[in-house]
Amino acid sequence: MAFKSRSICADGKREMTMDEFMRWMKKFDADKDGKISREELADAVRVSGGWLARLKAKQGVRTADRNGNGYIDDSEIKNLVEFAEKHLGVRIFHL
Numbered sequence: 001m002a003f004k005s006r007s008i009c010a011d012g013k014r015e016m017t018m019d020e021f022m023r024w025m026k027k028f029d030a031d032k033d034g035k036i037s038r039e040e041l042a043d044a045v046r047v048s049g050g051w052l053a054r055l056k057a058k059q060g061v062r063t064a065d066r067n068g069n070g071y072i073d074d075s076e077i078k079n080l081v082e083f084a085e086k087h088l089g090v091r092i093f094h095l
Helices: 018-026 038-047 053-064 077-087
Strands: 014-017 090-093
Touching (some): 018 090, 053 077
Parallel strands (some): 014 090
16 A cells, blocks of 8 residues: 655655545554554554554554544544554654
């Protein structure tokens, strides 16, 4: 899964809007249930070239999952931004 972003920063991070980030994350929703599981987030970490994907995904779900159901849904995906900027090599900006 490649990024389809307009620009790459000097630090190598790809810039994308929040909408682009949300669409990109939905590509990892393998079972199409509208939620991102820990395994699906680990796939995103791997595709982004990250190390220790399972550990980082566990941390990401724990950080973003406000209702504690073990999944990141549409209402929680904004909570994932800080994790994504640190572990997925993206910079997310708001228009």
